[in-house]
Amino acid sequence: MIRTQKVKLYPNSHMRQALLALCDYRRYCWNQALETWNNMYDAYCVNKIDNRRPNKLRVRDELVANKSEWQYGLSSRTLQLAITDLGVAWDDFFNEELPDWGKPRFKSKRAPRQGFKTDRAKLVKGKLRLDKPHGVANWYDIRFNKHVDLAGTLKTVSIYCENGVFWACLNFEITVERKCKTKQITAVDVNVGHFNYTEGVVRVIPKRLKRLYEQIKYYQRKLAHKRVVNGKKATSTISYRVMRAKLQQAYRKATNIQHDLMQKFTTKLVINFDTIVIEDLAVKKMQMTHVASKGLHRSMFGYFRRLLTYKCDWYGKKLVLAEQSYPSTQRCSQCGYVKQGLEKITLRGNALHGTRHDQYECYQCGAKLNRDGNAVANLLALAK
Template sequence: MLLGFKTELHPNNKQKTILAKHAGVARHAWNWGLWLTKNILNHNSHNPARDKLKFPSAIDLHKLLVAMVKPQNFWYYEVSKTAPQYALRYLSLAWKRCFSKVSGIPKFKKKGRDDSFTLDGSISLGFNHIKLPRIGWIKTFEVLPDNVTAKSVTITKKAGRWFISFKIETEPQVTEKLVDVVGVDLGVKSLATLSTGEVFVGAKSYKKLETKLSRLQYLNRHQVKFSKNWKKAQLKIAQLHNRIANIRKDTLHKLTTYLAKNHSQIVIEDLNVSGMMANHKLAKAVADMGFYEFRRQLEYKCELYGSQLTVVDRWFPSSKTCSNCGNVKESLSLSERVFKCEYCNFSCDRDLNAALNLAMAGSSSVSVCGLDNADVARWEAGIEQIIYRKS
């Protein structure tokens, strides 16, 4: 299977300049291609069918770029030709996603915001340095993997630091599992509660550094826009945002690796993250936990370590269901942190109860609604006991 490898580069001042030139050419090619394609779409929408222009592909855009743009902009020849080529390929993919209604209309790129470019060709990897076309050997801050060939690399700039990423071929690593089935309930109070009773507290990096971030943003308000001091303040804010994101990712990587290595089957709930983010009272806490990133990491790590990931339907009443007798409550407010069953007098932590229900749901085949025949029979038996008690 293919895995992404990302590390930080350690370029000198001359290499930083050539990296910035590559990012600038890629950004210019993207913006030019976006301007051209938008004009073509505008022309086609206001003209009859016989006068419509063909929407250009990535190859067509590159041919037009070579014929119309490169002769007028000599600095295109100072960088690798693959930088604008890949920028136009990504633009073509962005339009395809837009036409299929997967994402919105592509936007123009600004200098200093998400600067990146992709290269291919003669790429060589050393112990702690990598050779790139038209750039040469660049040092890295950590040791690169052995016996690996990179066909293409993507270089990005974030908070004043340059990073390189590429794909490597890795064999699945099947590890010895300590637990067969585990249910994982995600929350804002604790990041994850397992059906085994383990509780993992989230990093909550944004909450811890929010005061420092607010202070930097307040001081930045008094700077003259685009001045040197303003740019320095902007860099400090970007570096703090990057630190917050890295702390969150580190916590998620440790948790997902532990789950995938030590559990044969992991059962999680299909959370409506976008709906939770729409709630202004929960949005900050949900974003600080990183639920989407948790599931993304868990998906590829289960494949890497030979585990099975089961996603239960979001309408499955994991929190409202008693894990002891199967009774389902009509309502359960968020303020009730302890689950108490009125019929079997079972009491347990709310998140642990939900994790136990997820583990039971994942131990057998789950249907579309999140319930299987065994669970239905168990809950029917619980309902019969309830009816008997009432009579």
């Protein structure tokens, strides 16, 4: 399996310039490859000749044949891996079921995050050593902020710069030990702000996150006000850059908190249970208003499912997906009655019978249940 550890880099002034040059080169290679790929694809659509369909090998050969003199002073793997990633992006373009489906776009030098990849890096005496380009005399190893606790073969290293700070994602190929079987089954009902399962409730938007979101809202308003008052000149001022750095730092803190919660919760699930049932939700269809869309985005349904999928794969556990048409919320877990039409529970409850959205009242057997607990029971019945 491939596992990743993120570290903060502390390059000296010389290596900082070298890393920034590689970031610029990665963006240049991506844009050149995308332009070449677009031209090849347009020609293919006109001629419809199968052997002329663009692929990463054809694009790579085209760019290598037209290399400039200055490109030989930089790592060749940056070009190769940029074209490889572009090939993956083009393959995703033909799969419309992906959440961020669309045609690959050009990279901008104004983007707040710039980075590159290499597969020839090494860990030497607690430092990161990149492959040395030809004709470069001074080349140094880079310190990072913590000990790497993953034992395995170092594969691809992704390095990026954000607000003048360099980070590295170290990908290790390791052997994962299977977890002991517990013969236990659980179900997770995901909701905006909290996840319900057989052992209780997990808050995915705690109070500290709400305070961070208030800070983010304040910074966004300040930046928008500066752009309205000063126009295009606002982005070049020092106060604007400082405020934007604070906004990005607040976003990073919020993301780290949520990722930590999700990692711990999914690890707990795969350790304590052998079978886990979740719903296969159509999240895009659930985004009815901008308020609901913001809550869905912050609850990270897709990230939770992605983590649970690969962790169940790692540890030999079974993940069961309930179909989108499965009425986990509308079905009574005691008698099996399914609400239809005006009897359904919505985000505002049920106007016909005057019930709240967090209550489930069965009109056949008379049972009064908690809506989330009832959904968990129905998902458990599906697994059994």
